[in-house]
Amino acid sequence: MTDALAELTVPSRLLLGPGPSNVHPRVYQAMMTPVIGYLDPAFIQLMDDTQRPLRTVFRTENDMTMPVSGTGTCGMEAAIYNIVEPGDTVVVCQNGYFGTRMADMAKRCGAEVSLVEAEWGRIIEPDQVRQALKAAGRVKAVMIVHGETSTGILQPLEEISRIAHEHGALFLVDAVTSLAGCELLIDEWGIDVCYSGTQKCLSAPPGMSPITLSAQAMEVIAKRKEPVRSWYVDMTMLGRYWGGGTTRMYHHTPPMTMLYALREGLRIVLAEGLEPRFARHQRAARALAAGLEAMGLVLHAQEGYRLPPLTTVRVPESVDDMKLRQGLLQGHNIEVGGGIAALQGQVLRIGLMGYNATAGNVLALLLALETELAKQGFRVEPGAGVAAAARALAAQA
Amino acid sequence: MTDALAELTVPSRLLLGPGPSNVHPRVYQAMMTPVIGYLDPAFIQLMDDTQRPLRTVFRTENDMTMPVSGTGTCGMEAAIYNIVEPGDTVVVCQNGYFGTRMADMAKRCGAEVSLVEAEWGRIIEPDQVRQALKAAGRVKAVMIVHGETSTGILQPLEEISRIAHEHGALFLVDAVTSLAGCELLIDEWGIDVCYSGTQKCLSAPPGMSPITLSAQAMEVIAKRKEPVRSWYVDMTMLGRYWGGGTTRMYHHTPPMTMLYALREGLRIVLAEGLEPRFARHQRAARALAAGLEAMGLVLHAQEGYRLPPLTTVRVPESVDDMKLRQGLLQGHNIEVGGGIAALQGQVLRIGLMGYNATAGNVLALLLALETELAKQGFRVEPGAGVAAAARALAAQA
Numbered sequence: 001m002t003d004a005l006a007e008l009t010v011p012s013r014l015l016l017g018p019g020p021s022n023v024h025p026r027v028y029q030a031m032m033t034p035v036i037g038y039l040d041p042a043f044i045q046l047m048d049d050t051q052r053p054l055r056t057v058f059r060t061e062n063d064m065t066m067p068v069s070g071t072g073t074c075g076m077e078a079a080i081y082n083i084v085e086p087g088d089t090v091v092v093c094q095n096g097y098f099g100t101r102m103a104d105m106a107k108r109c110g111a112e113v114s115l116v117e118a119e120w121g122r123i124i125e126p127d128q129v130r131q132a133l134k135a136a137g138r139v140k141a142v143m144i145v146h147g148e149t150s151t152g153i154l155q156p157l158e159e160i161s162r163i164a165h166e167h168g169a170l171f172l173v174d175a176v177t178s179l180a181g182c183e184l185l186i187d188e189w190g191i192d193v194c195y196s197g198t199q200k201c202l203s204a205p206p207g208m209s210p211i212t213l214s215a216q217a218m219e220v221i222a223k224r225k226e227p228v229r230s231w232y233v234d235m236t237m238l239g240r241y242w243g244g245g246t247t248r249m250y251h252h253t254p255p256m257t258m259l260y261a262l263r264e265g266l267r268i269v270l271a272e273g274l275e276p277r278f279a280r281h282q283r284a285a286r287a288l289a290a291g292l293e294a295m296g297l298v299l300h301a302q303e304g305y306r307l308p309p310l311t312t313v314r315v316p317e318s319v320d321d322m323k324l325r326q327g328l329l330q331g332h333n334i335e336v337g338g339g340i341a342a343l344q345g346q347v348l349r350i351g352l353m354g355y356n357a358t359a360g361n362v363l364a365l366l367l368a369l370e371t372e373l374a375k376q377g378f379r380v381e382p383g384a385g386v387a388a389a390a391r392a393l394a395a396q397a
Numbered sequence: 398m399t400d401a402l403a404e405l406t407v408p409s410r411l412l413l414g415p416g417p418s419n420v421h422p423r424v425y426q427a428m429m430t431p432v433i434g435y436l437d438p439a440f441i442q443l444m445d446d447t448q449r450p451l452r453t454v455f456r457t458e459n460d461m462t463m464p465v466s467g468t469g470t471c472g473m474e475a476a477i478y479n480i481v482e483p484g485d486t487v488v489v490c491q492n493g494y495f496g497t498r499m500a501d502m503a504k505r506c507g508a509e510v511s512l513v514e515a516e517w518g519r520i521i522e523p524d525q526v527r528q529a530l531k532a533a534g535r536v537k538a539v540m541i542v543h544g545e546t547s548t549g550i551l552q553p554l555e556e557i558s559r560i561a562h563e564h565g566a567l568f569l570v571d572a573v574t575s576l577a578g579c580e581l582l583i584d585e586w587g588i589d590v591c592y593s594g595t596q597k598c599l600s601a602p603p604g605m606s607p608i609t610l611s612a613q614a615m616e617v618i619a620k621r622k623e624p625v626r627s628w629y630v631d632m633t634m635l636g637r638y639w640g641g642g643t644t645r646m647y648h649h650t651p652p653m654t655m656l657y658a659l660r661e662g663l664r665i666v667l668a669e670g671l672e673p674r675f676a677r678h679q680r681a682a683r684a685l686a687a688g689l690e691a692m693g694l695v696l697h698a699q700e701g702y703r704l705p706p707l708t709t710v711r712v713p714e715s716v717d718d719m720k721l722r723q724g725l726l727q728g729h730n731i732e733v734g735g736g737i738a739a740l741q742g743q744v745l746r747i748g749l750m751g752y753n754a755t756a757g758n759v760l761a762l763l764l765a766l767e768t769e770l771a772k773q774g775f776r777v778e779p780g781a782g783v784a785a786a787a788r789a790l791a792a793q794a
Contacts, residue, residue: 005450005664008657010439012431020432020650031428031654034409035417035602037732042407053402069604070467070629073649077629105628199650205432207466207604207652229626231502232467232474250737252470253417253596255604257428258652260405267402335434340647 013329014356016365017337018149018310019177020199020206021353023261027204030264035256039248043256047242050259053266057179057274058194058212060186066242067208067262068233069255072176072197075209077105078233079172079193080143083217085226086110088140091132091169093117093124093160097150097341098174102143109229111140120342121151121312122302126159133167140220141170141193147178150340152301152312152349154182161190170217176200179210180269181281181309181353192217198258201281201309203354204265207258211235265354281308283396284357287389288350291366294388295373295380300347309353312339314346319376321345327375332368359393410726411753413762414734415546415707416574417596417603418750420658424601427661432653436645440653444639447656450663454576454671455591455609457583463639464605464659465630466652469573469594472606474502475630476569476590477540480614482623483507485537488529488566490514490521490557494547494738495571499540506626508537517739518548518709519699523556530564537617538567538590544575547737549698549709549746551579558587567614573597576607577666578678578706578750589614595655598678598706600751601662604655608632662751678705680793681754684786685747688763691785692770692777697744706750709736711743716773718742724772729765756790 015022036043047066055065068078080102084090088111092103095118103113114136116128124144133139142164147154157173164171170192178184181201186194192214199206213221213235221228221235228234232252240249269277285308289299292313300312315321321338325348328334337349352361366385373380412419433440444463452462465475477499481487485508489500492515500510511533513525521541530536539561544551554570561568567589575581578598583591589611596603610618610632618625618632625631629649637646666674682705686696689710697709712718718735722745725731734746749758763782770777 004667005446005660008427008430008443008446008660008664010430010433010443010657011437013433013437015432015434017434020434020653023432023654028429030405032425033405033407035412035420035596036407036410037412037414037417037734040408040410040726040732046405046407049402049405070471071649071652074467074471074629077627101628108624108626108628197650199432205652205654206650207655227505229505230474230629231498231505232471232627232629252468253594253603255468255602255652255655256417257420257602257658258604258655260407261654263402263405267405270401329437335437337434 011333014334014361014364016351016356016361017335018349018351019353021203021351021356023205024203024265024268024355026268027261027264030260031257033260038253044248046259046263050263050266051242053270054210057266057269058186059184059188060212062186062212062214063243064218064235064239065212066238067210067259069252070209071206072195072209074233075195075197075211076102076174077230078209078211078235079195080105081109081230081233082221082228082235083141083170083172083193084109084111085224089114089136089138090140091116091129091136091142093129093144095122095124095151095153096120096145096148098145098148102174121153121300123153123155123305126163129160130163133163133169139167139169141172143172145174146184147175147182147307147309149177149310149349150343152307152310154178154305154307157191158189165190170220177307177309180277182307183278186212198262198265201354202262202265202269204261207255208262281352281357283393284352284359284362285311286396287359287362287392288352290392291362291385291389295370295385309351309357311350312347313350315348316378319373319378323376324372327372328368331372334365334368362389408730411731411758411761413748413753413758414732415746415748416750418600418748418753420602421600421662421665421752423665424658424661427657428654430657435650441645443656443660447660447663448639450667451607454663454666455583456581456585457609459583459609459611460640461615461632461636462609463635464607464656466649467606468603469592469606471630472592472594472608473499473571474627475606475608475632476592477502478506478627478630479618479625479632480538480567480569480590481506481508482621486511486533486535487537488513488526488533488539490526490541492519492521492548492550493517493542493545495542495545499571518550518697520550520552520702523560526557527560530560530566536564536566538569540569542571543581544572544579544704544706546574546707547740549704549707551575551702551704554588555586562587567617574704574706577674580675583609595659595662598751599659599662599666601658604652605659678749678754680790681749681756681759682708683793684756684759684789685749687789688759688782688786692767692782706748706754708747709744710747712745713775716770716775720773721769724769725765728769731762731765759786
């Protein structure tokens with residue numbers, strides 16, 4: 001062999017972008033747990049130990065609550081592909097990148113897609129959904145993103161859920177960025193299908209996608225005319241594997257190490273408690289917002305609907321977005337995200353997720369940002385951002 | 398929170414089943430590498446560092462060589478879904494569990510499936526494929542499993558590949574259990590699409606699926622009439638992400654930790670060298686076979702076509718298969734697999750894969766097996782299996 005590989009060396013970054021976020025140290029430890037077989041009695045215990053806390057975090061009693069063996073996008077595919085089949089009409093809310101993706105997936109399942117659109121950075125209004133449903137006739141599902149990572153919007157869900165159900169449609173929600181970072185009440189809000197990811201507010205590496213489906217959703221799936229277009233995420237088959245009892249039907253070899261990571265991430269969430277955890281995310285996000293505004297920057301997302309785990313801020317006209325982010329990465333080891341698609345070059349996306357939603361990270365980022373903005377001639381009163389954030393943190397303490 | 402989770406405790410097993418196999422200790426270490434963002438320059442380096450050794454291990458020059466972000470089944474879905482579309486006819490060779498799965502997936506893509514069948518434990522004969530192709534008319538692809546984990550068969554591929562190409566069909570191969578454990582020459586044998594898994598002979602945890610596609614396969618994909626039914630494993634989109642250059646188009650957040658694991662697994666393979674690694678697998682499998690036969694047991698797979706990483710052996714009539722495997726697990730911490738589907742209760746499946754393909758593991762298993770067989774009244778001359786294996790090892794040294 002001539003092409004020997006060098007030892008893996010990777011810089012240690014502070015990941016304050018749209019995800020992945022930094023992994024909790026205890027999650028790394030859990031990943032050292034030896035891999036076992038998928039029929040081992042210890043594995044059956046592990047499945048239960050993952051499903052039970054997932055139900056707690058999703059605030060649901062749904063039997064069908066489990067992680068899918070892929071990243072958040074795989075969870076999106078699991079959610080949409082199981083529900084939608086050719087000939088169906090679905091309403092997809094599109095006010096950011098991930099709504100667009102949902103629509104594309106629904107089309108690949110053979111659905112007619114009715115789009116409800118809003119500006120990238122504003123919420124979808126319930127009335128828009130009501131109108132779309134009226135116009136569309138029989139609708140299989142309404143799909144929406146709870147926390148839009150591309151825009152920084154936290155979408156209110158309750159009223160839209162009610163509207164969807166009044167119309168006889170299922171309600172399907174993307175909670176990749178919101179789960180375990182913001183209030184999300186699956187059962188109380190009437191959400192039928194919801195998926196998330198491990199690499200955001202759960203502080204585990206990317207690689208699994210928690211999903212939950214209501215009994216109504218499973219009934220709809222049971223009545224499908226065609227098999228689910230994906231084999232890998234066919235929930236009926238996955239249900240026979242994850243669905244309790246002693247007869248577990250082999251479907252695929254689960255990514256054991258990622259399950260250990262998810263279990264440990266959930267364990268940390270349960271120990272902190274959901275309410276304190278949401279409050280911590282809000283505190284950090286408010287301090288960040290105060291700091292950014294004190295530096296003369298403008299927040300992008302609609303006021304009153306900002307997503308605590310992910311803040312979008314406008315890049316000043318005079319500033320080169322790419323250079324700014326490279327400066328943060330190379331000079332300070334801090335990663336933040338840039339805008340994508342419709343917001344390319346226009347915003348920074350700053351994540352404060354799970355383990356990373358701390359006062360210290362807010363202050364470190366603001367200071368680094370001040371330094372890098374100054375390098376591009378965007379002058380800020382020295383320390384103004386940090387001071388404002390500190391005051392906001394103190395006021396909330 | 399009332400449902401706090403206990404600390405994760407999992408027994409340390411010797412995994413001599415059909416996979417997952419034990420993870421190399423250095424792979425565990427690599428998984429402690431901090432997660433980074435998917436746009437970090439260090440990540441671009443990591444992608445290259447994974448794709449280059451994958452090409453070496455697959456023995457291919459294919460540009461499109463990369464890991465898919467899911468387990469082996471996800472790789473199977475990636476392979477089949479990208480090639481097959483409604484109206485296509487495909488020939489699927491079915492002499493075990495995974496051939497059956499391939500056929501099911503091809504049907505979900507809307508294909509007409511022509512089956513070529515053989516007994517579970519015998520190879521597919523080239524003439525069978527020739528007949529099927531003649532009968533089927535225009536065929537998009539011939540699909541076959543290289544190492545059938547359900548039966549222990551190592552399928553010869555060269556002649557069938559030639560037959561498929563003569564007929565104008567692509568040749569698609571499942572190498573989940575054979576990659577890095579048995580000779581597999583993608584380019585020389587004319588394999589157009591091939592996928593594998595990380596948890597077998599690569600000695601990493603389950604969670605990623607290496608895949609490679611020839612230029613011809615990519616041309617066929619480029620000419621599709623319909624979009625690929627799966628969004629998650631659409632190779633055209635994945636190619637824009639993994640396909641070199643500086644403009645990497647975001648598709649999904651890759652499971653970073655699993656990439657670190659795969660990279661380290663590949664690094665270990667390159668350091669050992671492919672030929673010595675294959676020889677090690679053969680040596681261990683021959684010793685195991687000698688030991689099993691010396692104990693009066695009967696190997697299941699057709700002679701001359703046995704899969705070194707996975708040996709199938711008949712369970713004696715008088716022996717309760719489930720009790721036997723439970724005895725091995727509980728009394729000796731050794732996992733072996735049972736038969737599935739057509740072979741349920743009839744065979745043991747013994748894996749000696751990657752890190753686990755050692756003389757020591759062969760001897761430990763044979764001794765434990767002797768003990769457990771004796772408990773069920775199946776008497777073996779004490780030490781006969783171990784002695785025969787030791788002789789076989791010595792003869793091959």
